Amino acid sequence: MSYEVTIEPTGDVIEVEEGQTILDAALRQGVWLPFACGHGTCATCKCQVVEGDVDLGNASPFALMDMERDEGKILACCAMPESDLTIEADIDVDPDFAGHPVIDFVGTVTDILDLSPTIKGIRFELDREVEFQAGQYVNLRIPGVEGTRAFSIANKPSDNRTLELHVRKVPNGAGTTWLHETLQVGDTLDISGPYGQFFVRKSDEQDVIFIAGGSGLSSPQSMILDLLEAEDPRQIYLFQGARNVSELYNRELFEGLDREYDNFHYIPALNEPLEEDHWEGFKGFVHEAAIAHFDNRFSGHKAYLCGPPPMIDAAITALMQGRLFERDIHMERFFTAADGAEDQPRSALFKRI
């Protein structure tokens, strides 16, 4: 049993299990809320309930006083939902966030491509127009799989009747295995979206660096196509990481764009190229390619990272040691059931990292 908790003013939606605290669920699902002590004594995570019922848990009477309880305040680190819930937290809405409403729609599969030995590109035609920002994701309801699965949108927002997703087959992953092995052209799936806070901060005029790994190319692909379509003048760098040439998918697309646009630069990096690849590009991890290209100085840019957690982690360290900080780093982590590393204690030093 789980409840859906909507967090205003951003509109993020999280699933909270019975007996799980809202803060725990939010952090695990990549939604940042202010917090410090984590056990109900400091009140950093105080939120306002807008709608729904909640068990206040072990909130200290000094951290959450009676008058606040009467006003519907809760501490997210102790509070557990007793119904679907809407809360308002002390977080900011990004001025570049368009806030397209989440809608339910149906997609009909028109194309399934083998992008690489482990990644398929799936195209859908949609039953209605879907407004989204480049970089956001959708939730797919997959037959026989509990809950939903999230995938980033790879097409640009102006193609609003189609949907392109890049799906990497996760070992023992029920959802991705079904999409790889059972899904056929002509099938329909229930989809909802758009979701997420990963999008280009267009109001910030700094040059942009995209760092993508694995199927994490999807969001940057959408974001880059969107920027180039709008003839955005800023310099755009795409660092794409893959193991070898066969995994380096959509390479021709980006090599073509690199030739076509003066302000777009494509730098692929392979960490384990095969002999038959005859690879002459950068050898090493994708964050190392970025360090080499920028000579370890990243300040003055905006960076967008998308891919598996270890790649994101290495890229953040590289960027920060090159003097680019949290406010200019945006990311989408591709978690899978195999990523259990989130149970390590974390400090409150960073909000989104």
Place this chain on the structure above:
Amino acid sequence: MAAKKLNIKDKYRLLTRDLDWEFSYRDRKKAFPFEEFEGIKITDWSKWEDPFRLTMDAYWKYQAEKEKKLYAIFDAFAQNNGQLNITDPRYVNALKIFLTGVSPLEYQAFQGFAHTGRQFGGVGARVACQMQSIDELRHVQTQVHAMSHYNKFFDGLQDWSHMHDRVWYLSVPKSFFNDARAAGPFEFMVAIGFSFEYVLTNLLFVPFMSGAAYNGDMATVTFGFSAQSDEARHMTLGLEVIKFLLEQHEDNVPIVQKWIDKWFWRGTRLLTIVAMMMDYMLPNKVMSWKEAWEVYFEEAGGALFKDLARYGIRMPKYADVIEKEKEHISHQAWWTFYTHGHAAGFHTWIPTDEELDWLSEKYPDTFDKYYRPRWELAKEMEAKGERFYTKALPQLCTTCQIPMLFTEMDDPSQTCYRDSVYEGERYHFCSDGCKDIFDDEPEKFVQSWLPVHQIFQGNCGGPGVEDILRDYYQMNLGADNMDIKGSPDETRWKEWKKGVA
């Protein structure tokens, strides 16, 4: 439709950040004279991200409510003779140390944040420091009020602020804060706002408040919760300071690292007294010092330093020594106080047999080997009517001012001695950590007011130890000091409990 309500961010901007002004006819540098001398480079105060958005009107409303609640509980505690519900009178000695050693630090924190806040050119940092300053004043008041009730029934609590200024072991916490307050504003923030409030305060408050709860002291539990509810702001302020300094300029990184090295070392030295309280002074134990250290420093601090590594900050220097110390320091400190029990403003005692067994269990690698035999010897001597008090005054470390009681961590039978010569004089230290701190700023630490030196120089009255304790420290001899066995505290307690099952 109703007018749109301001969101929290806009409200905070209007009510605080907008209160700043441009300096049109005055030199800004003269208005903030302490902002540059430490070598810290601030390029853009507008990048300061408010660690919390509490406006002053809401601040008063919340704090007033907290006070109302707290004092209602104090009143109930007094009316119900809450002091009779504690486990046994030994527990109150932990409170005596807290009131004479820690509560005055809250007052120093109030002074420090008021001064520091004034020196920051950025209005966000100024307002945050102002609120913390007022919080700290509230904390010292609530602690004094909570303990005033105990003062009616137990010895050693009557002259806490006078004792804080003079008594030999209380110069340890006092000089810690004096050092921070005598530093520049950015070092103060790294010392107190970050190192102490964010990383080490959990080791002070959580064990202390749990200790109070385990030992039936509801008044202390309550002021603890009340103070903890302010800590959120203090902790987030400490974090924002460190991020802000590290992001503003890369030249700040080595300076901040040096301060972290210094203040973590000084902080762990200061916490020795908490270690001793947890392992020896609480009749009902919460957890061992070693366990607390592992949970609150090694795990929580480890996660923090993993994140700080992205800025190029490494673990504090001597973290490897600190890790070994958790096995030893509580035992070394309590032994020192036991043998100097005639000169302390609280009572000391030999742990009961059950407590000795608990220590053996919690410290399987060190207690039986190094420390239990001492207590067995002390028991034998006490049984013969020869309870041991040392006649000597201890040598003090010039930096932390703790008696030279710590050993080499790889050889617990050898006291650790270090020294440095500065302008022809030799200075002594308890550790490499304290020696490094001195060597970096000798001109500051040669001014240390070391209680034992002051006694020998004749600045504390005397000449006898008793004269100093009675006249200069204003202790009630025979009541405040000596072993708990036979003390007036113990006699009264037995009287109160007579006939109670």
